[in-house]
Amino acid sequence: MxxxxxxxxxxxxxxxxxxxxxxxxxxxxxxxxxxxxxxxIIIGDLIKTGRFDTHLAQFLRDGLSDYDIAWRITDxxxxxxxxxxxxxxxxxxGNNGYVSFELDPLLEDPERNIPEAERTRQYVILGKKWSxxxxxxxxxxxxxxxxxxxxxxxxxxxxxxxxxLVFSDRQYIxxxxxxxxxxxxxxxxxxxxxxxxxFVSRLDVYTEQHVPELSPKAQxxxxxxxxxxxxxxxxxxxxxxxLPLQQEMIFASxxxxxxxxxxxxxxEAFAGSDIETNPPATNDQVQATGRAITRQVDQMPPAExxxxxxxxxxxxxxxxxxxxxxxxxxxxxxxxLLKLIAEKRQALDGAPAGAKGAKPKSAASR
Numbered sequence: 356m357x358x359x360x361x362x363x364x365x366x367x368x369x370x371x372x373x374x375x376x377x378x379x380x381x382x383x384x385x386x387x388x389x390x391x392x393x394x395x396i397i398i399g400d401l402i403k404t405g406r407f408d409t410h411l412a413q414f415l416r417d418g419l420s421d422y423d424i425a426w427r428i429t430d431x432x433x434x435x436x437x438x439x440x441x442x443x444x445x446x447x448x449g450n451n452g453y454v455s456f457e458l459d460p461l462l463e464d465p466e467r468n469i470p471e472a473e474r475t476r477q478y479v480i481l482g483k484k485w486s487x488x489x490x491x492x493x494x495x496x497x498x499x500x501x502x503x504x505x506x507x508x509x510x511x512x513x514x515x516x517x518x519x520l521v522f523s524d525r526q527y528i529x530x531x532x533x534x535x536x537x538x539x540x541x542x543x544x545x546x547x548x549x550x551x552x553x554f555v556s557r558l559d560v561y562t563e564q565h566v567p568e569l570s571p572k573a574q575x576x577x578x579x580x581x582x583x584x585x586x587x588x589x590x591x592x593x594x595x596x597x598l599p600l601q602q603e604m605i606f607a608s609x610x611x612x613x614x615x616x617x618x619x620x621x622x623e624a625f626a627g628s629d630i631e632t633n634p635p636a637t638n639d640q641v642q643a644t645g646r647a648i649t650r651q652v653d654q655m656p657p658a659e660x661x662x663x664x665x666x667x668x669x670x671x672x673x674x675x676x677x678x679x680x681x682x683x684x685x686x687x688x689x690x691x692l693l694k695l696i697a698e699k700r701q702a703l704d705g706a707p708a709g710a711k712g713a714k715p716k717s718a719a720s721r
Contacts, residue, residue, distance in 0.1 A: 359641045360386050363622065363648040369451055369630045371605070372638070375436040376401055379635045386642065389443045391436045392455035392495070392517070392632050395688035398429050399695050411696070412703050421696040425689070429456070430485070437491050444491035449546055450600045455517045456485050457495040463502075464686040474501035482509045482516075493517040493550065497685060498526040499678070503533055510537025510549070517605065519552040520681045523674040527551055527585050531592065531602075545599055550630060551589065552605040553582045555621050556612050557677055563613075565676070566668055573663045575616070576656055577673075579624045580664055582606055583655060586629065603629040610634045619646060627652040 357365060364370055364387045371390035372383045374397055380388075401407060407428060414424045436454040443452030458481050461467060462474045469477075478501065482494045494509065496502045497520040509516060510533070518530040530551060538547045558578035562569055569577075586604045593602045609621040609631055618640035625631055627650030633641075641648075655661065 357647065358386070359619070359644055359646050359648055360638060362646075363626050363631075363641075366648060366650045367627045368625065368652075369603075370638070371453075371630055371632045373397075373607075373610075373632045373634045375432045375454065376635075377432070377435055380436050380439050383635065383638060384439055386638065388638075389451045390440055390453045390455075390630070392457075393429065393433050393436075394457050394495075395425075395429075395460060395692045398425070398432065399688065399692045401432065402428070402692075402695055402699065408699070408703060411699055415700060415704050421693050421700065424696050425692050433492065434489075437489065441491055448599070449491075449548060453491050453493045453515065453517075453548075455493040455495045455519075456489075457519070458482060458485070460497075460685040460689040463497060463499055463682045464690075465682065466686075471501045471504070474499075475504040478502055478505035479508045479512075482514050483512055486514045493548075495519050495552075497682075498522075498530050499682065503529050506530055506533040507537035507540075510534045510547075511540040512537075513541060513546070515546075515548050517550045517552060519607070520678065520685065521551055521553045521585075522558065522677045522681070523581070523670055524585050524588060525674065527553065527588065531589070547598060548600045548602070550603050550605045551585075552607040552632070553585055554608040554677070554681075555579065555582050555606055555625075556608045556610065557681075558673065560612050561673055561677055562668060565673075569667055570663060573656075573660045573667075575613075576660060577664055577668055578608075579621070580656065580661060581670075582625065583652065586625075586652060590628075601629075605630045605632055607632050610637045617644075619644060619648070623648050623651055625652050626650055 360370060370388045371392060372380060372388045373392055375391050375393045380391055410428060414427055419427060433454050433456045440452040440454060458478055462469060462477055478496055486492055486494050493515050495517045496505060498518050516534060521527050534549045538544060555578040558581055559575050562574060562577045589604050606625040611618055611620050618637055622633060622641050626648045
């Protein structure tokens, strides 16, 4: 009898891990995971374990700043995960087996107030830098105005892209169209691959807080409905392009936020197509249920629920609120990572915390 994750994969879903912890990568690869993603919270949590103090100590001896150490250890851990999934990338000819590398979140830090054009320029420079020579690495760019403005140039340069912080069809369309324009500037579309990370559970947290007038039948389904509609748009757009590789949605933020919600709520909802990036705990909880998971990605709630959501939920306001929150959640973990490295510096070599923590004036100068 197939396990829940085996049945999810058999239904047509690619399962990627929302972690690059080497131990979790190995365990989830054995369960069928075929890719992974990283972010500063994941990196910080790994540093806190002390398992990478030897590497940190070496980076300190090399004279690296806290800022450079953050990126050196991120690059190291992403590269290690890439090695685990490289056979998948090879066997699928580049359609699967990727690990996502998130570009500098501090570019979007409101406190730094970097002009949009400069942020776009830096995304292009950093995307090219961190993707160079990395066959199964995806470069993660946020669906902010500056991030979207960088996508065409990155795609044209052959960078494999994961557009993150997508909450609305407006963001998805802008990102998708920019990437497609860039892809068509390539000499060949043979290795063209892109994914679009649509966040799910955050929408349901938003409606619970800001749209309490939704009926019990509709409350908790806005994230699922929104993501499935965008998935349908994506399916339709690429259907006639006849590309060698799939251009896919990543269903992200699939861990439940309410204790009363079953852990499989979002995992099952999108079963049957494209990619899910599930937190390790969600995979473990789903696996423990023993449930058989079948295709549900193309099944929608009843028409009256859809009508209610369309009538009551202001998607423009939802996007604005979640993007504002998302940018803060994007930048703050990177600041926390730098603070953690400064504290590690003091603990490991006795230097004052932050002694070498000043970040360069330009992220591109790293």
